[in-house]
Amino acid sequence: MITDTDLTYLRRAVDLAAQALEAGDEPFGSVLVSAEGEVLFEDHNHVVSGDGTQHPEIAIARWAGANLSLEQRAAATVYTSGEHCAMCSAAHGWVGLGRIVIAASTDMFVAWREELGRPPGPVAPLPITTVLPGALVDGPVPELAAEVGKLYKAF
Template identity: 60%
Template sequence: MAVSEVDLGHLHRCVALAREGLADGDEPFGSVLVDAAGQVRFEDRNRVKDGDETRHPEFEVARWAARNLSPAERASATVYTSGEHCPMCSAAHGWVGLGRIVYAVSSAQLVQWRQEWGLPASPVTPLPIQELVPGAVVDGPAPELVEEMKQLHRPVS
């Protein structure tokens, strides 16, 4: 399935959350969990600035869903996110049994940008979501949002 106009609306909210995180001194990532009826059930942004590198919004989505949704509700939900899941978040998504994932930019794009800017590599090898969760339904990137996300990730000089 391609990224639809409805998907883009939710991805724009993810980008707004990423911008909010960046404004608060954090990394620019945001995620939204939407149920099968199209209702936003949970949203969050990155919160790693205080040293807990596990405070990714995709991980928080999985934790919230495990506590608040039935297995059937989780399987029919969609996770929208500004950046493709890291391996930790992909694993959490798979273990909790969440449904479709839609992302604005891929891990490969983020790696390429960091290399262009001369930044160090991530301490965790970036992998496509399906390498960790083979049955995952994943759509992205959304070309309409790539340049905006690149600007959010660009280091301040």
């Protein structure tokens, strides 16, 4: 169930995706929020540098692993403009982060790529729960997904 509070943090993730696009990068953004509602870390894509692993979810996982206890990680929520790719899902699981709230799903991104005539990406487009069974995932959120789609198509 997605709450109004969730929508506030998810809106920030979409805003970060827009910032990534403005910087010439793929439009993805993510926010890590503690159980107490404190924004702990946020980032957007940096793959335009040539390093395809520079996803915000990887940055969040690395930051959380270095700065939070296992209990704090498990209680935290990751808000993200797009569903984690397989690489990011694995990082999320390995570091032990908690709930994930997504604006747009993997299936949506696959459909947008096809609509734009883009070839498939180098990694299989798997849902988070395929890579990370038992993950608590909420979303997508249709109104924000539409906005993410516009950003993605503008890239």
